[in-house]
Amino acid sequence: MQLGKLTIVGAGLIGGSLGLAARERQLAKQVTALVRRPESVEQCQSLKIAQEVTIDATDAIADADLIVLCTPVASMVDLVKGWLSNLKVGAVVTDVGSTKRDLVNELTPIIGEAGAHFVGSHPMAGSAQTGPSAARADLFEGAVCVVTPGSGTDSSALQIVNQFWKSLGSQAIVTSVDEHDQLVARCSQLPHLLSSVLAKIVLSPRHGELQRQLCATGFKDMSRLASGSPVMWRDIVVSNGEAILGVIDEFSEELEQLKGMIKANSKEDIKSWLSESKQLRDEWQNPDTD
Numbered sequence: 001m002q003l004g005k006l007t008i009v010g011a012g013l014i015g016g017s018l019g020l021a022a023r024e025r026q027l028a029k030q031v032t033a034l035v036r037r038p039e040s041v042e043q044c045q046s047l048k049i050a051q052e053v054t055i056d057a058t059d060a061i062a063d064a065d066l067i068v069l070c071t072p073v074a075s076m077v078d079l080v081k082g083w084l085s086n087l088k089v090g091a092v093v094t095d096v097g098s099t100k101r102d103l104v105n106e107l108t109p110i111i112g113e114a115g116a117h118f119v120g121s122h123p124m125a126g127s128a129q130t131g132p133s134a135a136r137a138d139l140f141e142g143a144v145c146v147v148t149p150g151s152g153t154d155s156s157a158l159q160i161v162n163q164f165w166k167s168l169g170s171q172a173i174v175t176s177v178d179e180h181d182q183l184v185a186r187c188s189q190l191p192h193l194l195s196s197v198l199a200k201i202v203l204s205p206r207h208g209e210l211q212r213q214l215c216a217t218g219f220k221d222m223s224r225l226a227s228g229s230p231v232m233w234r235d236i237v238v239s240n241g242e243a244i245l246g247v248i249d250e251f252s253e254e255l256e257q258l259k260g261m262i263k264a265n266s267k268e269d270i271k272s273w274l275s276e277s278k279q280l281r282d283e284w285q286n287p288d289t290d
Contacts, residue, residue, distance in 0.1 A: 001027060001160075001163050001164065001167050002026065002027060002028060002029065003027060003028040003029070003065045003066050003164075004028065004029055004030065004063070004065045005028060005029065005030040005031075005032060005063050005064045005065055005066075006022055006027065006028035006030070006031050006032070006064065006065065006066050006067075006068070007032045007033075007034060007060050007061060007064040007066070007067045007068070008022075008031070008032070008033045008034070008049075008050065008067075008068050008070055009034045009060070009067060009068065009069050009070060009071060009079065010034070010035070010036075010069065010070035010071035011033040011034075011035050011040065011044045011049050011050070011053070011070070011132050011135075012070065012130055012131055012132060012134075012135075013126065013130055013131065013132075013134045013135055013139075014070045014096050014123070014125075014126065014139075015033065015049075015068070015070030015096075015132075015135075016033075016044065016047065016049045016131075016132040016134070016135025017125075017135040017136050017137065017139035017140065018068060018070065018096075018140075018168070019031055019033055019044075019049035019050045019135070020047075020048070020049055020135055020136065020137035021137045021138070021139065021140060021168050021169075022168070023048070023049075023050070023051070023137075024137045025167060025168065027164070027167050027168070028065075028066075030051055030052065031050045031051050031052075032050055032051070032052040032053075032054065032059075032060050032064070033049055033050035033052070033053045033054070033060075034054060034055070034056075034057060034060035034061070035053060035054070035055055036055065037055070038055055040053070040055075040132070041053045041054065041055060043132055043133070044132050047132055047133065047135065049132055049135060057082060057083040057086065058083065058086050061083045061086040061087060062086050062088070063088055064087075064088060064091055065088070065091060065092065066091070066092050066093075066094070066160065066161075066164060067087075067091060067092070067093045067094070068093075068094055068095065068096065069093065069094070069095035069096065069097070070095075070096050072231065072232050072235050073095075073097040073098065073099055073103060073235050073236065073239055074235040074238075074239070076095060076097065076103060076107070077103070077106050077107060077110070080093070080107060080110060080111065081110065084110065084111070084113075084114045085114070087111070087114045087115070087116045088116070089114075089115035089116065090115065090116065090117075091116040091117070092116065092117050092118075092119065092157045092160050092161060093107070093111050093116060093117065093118045093119075094118070094119050094120065094121045094161045094164070095107075095120060095121060095122075096121065096122060096123055097120070097122060098122060098184060098188065098189070098236045098240075099181055099184070099236055099239040099240040100120045100122065100148045100177040100180045100181055101177045101178060101181050101240075102239055103120060103239075104118070104120040104148060104149075104150045104177045105150070105177075107120075108150050108152060108153070112152070117153070117154040117156075117157035118153075118157075119147065119148075119149055119153055119154075119157050119158050119160075119161040120147070120148040120149070120150075120177065121145055121146065121147045121148065121161055121165065121172075122145065122146045122148070122180065122184070123140055123143055123144075123145040123165065123170060124143055124144045124145065124146065124188070125139050125140050125143040125145075125170075126139075130228075130229055138169075140165070140168040140169055140170045141168070141169035141170070142169060142170075142171075143169075143170050143171070144170065144171050144173055145165040145168075145170040145171065145172050145173070146173050146174075146175055146180050146184075147161055147162055147165070147172050147173065147174045147175075148174075148175060148176065148177045148180045149174065150177065158174075162174070181240050181243045182243045182246070182247075184240075184243075185240055185243035185244045185246070185247045186247045186250070189236060189237065189240060189243075189244050189247075190244065190247045190248065190251060191225060192225045192226075192228060192233060193237070193244070193248075194251070195222060195223050195224065195225035195226040196225070196226040198219075198222055198223050198226070199223045199226040202215060202219060202223070203215075203223075257273070258270075258273060261273060
């Protein structure tokens with residue numbers, strides 16, 4: 001596919017990677033990045049994230065065929081309301097937010113009234129690093145991107161968004177907003193919160209310096225996610241709280257079962273529990289292995 005003008009709103013890790021990937025794959029004649037701070041303009045230009053980098057929303061949004069929202073979820077609705085009048089009739093707007101229900105329900109009618117179309121999407125790609133300097137043109141290659149149309153989503157707009165992610169090397173999967181939010185709460189948001197809990201417990205000053213010195217590769221791997229942006233993750237947790245509470249209950253129930261096995265000193269049950277986990281992980285990691 002080749003768009004006339006692609007506008008990326010927010011040029012951090014995800015937005016910056018989108019710009020680099022779109023330029024490398026020539027997905028648009030013009031790639032524009034809308035950033036919030038003047039100092040970001042020079043940085044994004046030096047990184048060649050877009051052909052045009054601006055803080056002027058009117059200029060960035062005007063004549064754009066596809067607009068990708070790459071800002072924190074909590075700011076997206078207000079941002080869109082600020083430049084609705086600049087949307088081209090027939091333009092398509094999508095996003096990269098980690099939660100979808102509230103966003104799709106709010107933005108679909110707002111953007112529709114302006115004669116444009118909104119289609120929710122969420123690329124399952126990222127890094128513990130943040131900012132445009134962490135951007136990579138290959139970030140989306142081989143990644144799954146979940147596309148979440150609502151009941152009134154325009155079919156042509158849905159096709160454009162699907163094709164856009166496929167053109168970036170992603171596998172586009174269409175699902176409902178509710179299913180997306182439930183599944184992502186389990187496989188993305190719960191791991192982040194568990195990583196944060198682990199970091200809080202193990203690295204607490206009350207355990208002393210020796211505890212920190214004993215932390216090696218396993219702890220480093222398990223706690224990596226805790227280094228993510230607290231502001232971004234606060235917004236994710238708040239916007240998907242119901243689903244997250246449900247999966248925390250699932251985790252707690254599983255942990256209670258393990259506690260029971262340990263209290264009973266049931267070696268066989270503990271081994272079976274660990275073996276099942278290992279088998280599930282190995283099959284997921286190597287699906288083609290007999």
